[in-house]
Amino acid sequence: EADIYQTPRYLVIGTGKKITLECSQTMGHDKMYWYQQDPGMELHLIHYSYGVNSTEKGDLSSESTVSRIRTEHFPLTLESARPSHTSQYLCASSGRGPNYGYTFGSGTRLTVV
């Protein structure tokens, strides 16, 4: 039973298109995160949010943007997709206090052709 949902699971789009990757969680978590991961490789934090109207850039520079208008929703947008954006994007959320750990979505695998 998934408490954090990512759509779409797979996406193939052309260069220059604008796309939004959706992430929603039903746990009421304050904190949400976006990670970028190449297949079988390490995770890189690209964005995070500690609550509504709070967004911060992560450790890895990314051309994407995020918004947090509602607690449960944390979409990621690419204004103009490029082949270098081809990757897997993982969304996660966590509750109050660092001891809660993260709950991850199933990911969106993006291919830009």
Added chain:
Amino acid sequence: AQSVAQPEDQVNVAEGNPLTVKCTYSVSGNPYLFWYVQYPNRGLQFLLKYITGDNLVKGSYGFEAEFNKSQTSFHLKKPSALVSDSALYFCAVSPSDYKLSFGAGTTVTVRA
């Protein structure tokens, strides 16, 4: 700044043998330590965590991990590995600012 090192890119074991996946960490203050597993084309699944208390932590699917403060290590172990344990394993650490830092991952292959 915190960091995690997983010194082995790959671990290969035979089914039924003990499995160990190594992790060392660096963090200011008391560490919050986690292990996650990732199966192909999926997100990460939580296995276990150490916050405080007993140094030996038991988690899902028969896994356990031992926190060793003097060696700054948090190795993942399973007494008898299964073929279905073949996956990518990530160690992670968090200080008080809640952001988890992940290791590079270790690919575990259990052969029948």
